[in-house]
Amino acid sequence: MLKSKTRRRVAAKTAAIGVVSAGLLFGAVPAIASLAAAPKPVSYTCTSVSGVAAASPYKLLMDVSGPLTSTPGSTIVVTWKLGQPAASPSLGVPAAIAVGDRLVVEAEVAISGSPVPSSTGNREVTGTSTPGAVASGVAPTLPSVLITLTPTATGVVAVRPDAFTLVHQQAAGTGVGSSLYDCTVANPAEASAAALTITVNTSGAGTGTPGTSTPTSTSTSTGTPTPTPTYTTPEPTVTVTQTKTSKPRKTTQIDKTPGGGAATGGGGEAGPDARMIMFGGAMMAAAAGIGGLMLRRRTATRG
Template identity: 55%
Template sequence: MSAAPKAVNYTCTVGGTGVSTVPYAFQMDLAGPVTAPTPNATVVATWKIGQPLASPSITAPSAIPAAGRLIVDADVAINGVPLAVASELRAVVATAAPASATPGQQLTPPPMLITVTPTAAGAITLRPDAFTLLVDSGTGTTETELLDCTVTAAEAAAGATVITVQTAGASTGPSSTPPATPPTSPSNTPPITTPEPTVTLTRTKTAEPVKTNQIEKTPDGAAATGGGGDAGPDARLIMFSGALMVAFAGIGGLVLRRRTATRG
């Protein structure tokens, strides 16, 4: 693929006059596909013959009718190891759409397509060669020669283009890129599964105080020996009266015993 048209010096005869001393510096644009092709794929290149940057130019020597067509019949040199024929000079022909032109009007030759089919990876070189430009009046029977141009191989090399054919899946990166790791064969070891986490809930219960029969309030004074400590002032008075009655009864019994003894 060429980045821009390149000037290639040709020597041409004009209008079938036989004069071959007219030099033309045509702008040759010979371009391959945008992406690198692969083996066994059809590769199409395009060859455009552009007007020279300086005089002389490609012009109509006389009026061309509306049905008139420009025809370019050219040769292209094809060389490449990936091709079934490593070297050949192939003829390519292209016809433009009908268009009229006035005498002296600049003409644009139609682009030509070059098709090759590489059988392996490698480089293919396409080089422009001789061509003839004609005008068909539109009847299909009359063709008028406008230019018949030749070129040397050294001059044509300036307009050549090289197409690189790559194998399918070839990497454009550095050659030191490590190969991909091959897949490992499956084993009989069962897959390791990750256990699901167990959630543990912990509840703290506050112990309730144990009820006992002990007296929580310590009584004043000495230790209690029986009833009465908490009987209250009325009960103590009754008990004290009872004790006095028992004491008086005992005293009365002693008095009676003494009186009986005296009488006796």
């Protein structure tokens, strides 16, 4: 019973995790897709090399990308990618392109807005590509162009695609190409919708393309205080010396010394001298010895 309850709890948790993961996945996909700017269709009227205009305008796909913000004085690089229409008609080459030949786009971009960038109005830019071998009537990949500008004040700058000419240059020869198509904007509103808008401010906030931010370090100099010497006046030291005169001590010896003798505390008044006692003892020992000899002699005579 306990195992079945545990299995049901694990299954419920797994299902909940799956639902949350699916929600994050399907919710993140539209967010990521919204970050990628899709090319905008712009209607162009193009005249071929034969001088005959197309019956209907070409819905070319224009992708103008670059930083969304900048600062005054910084260089901005904008990329303009020209794409073939998603549906027919397309810009097919009237003659085959050999390997090594180049396609050149001589284009114009309209730069407007405030602040005033490095130059205003229409600017001519050029892009080159090597498409490889392209058969006659096939629509090749069109070149991209780069636009460089420098704003000088805060405000908004708009970069809008405009007319262009597609040129074919052969690899061998003088390098002089032949024009394939001359195209002009047929719908200005579509061109304005495809324009890139750049906000110029002093803070230099994030850009549309990933970049590397350089932190600005501010150093604050703090002065080191100079130590102030402290002078201390030494106080005089007074040394007091006391001199004490000792009184003569009273001697403990006997004041009265017998004449002719050393002051030993004794003398003639102390009684008989010890030498007399020793002399008497010696005499007694000598008398005893003599008496013993005499007794020994008498005994020997009798025997």
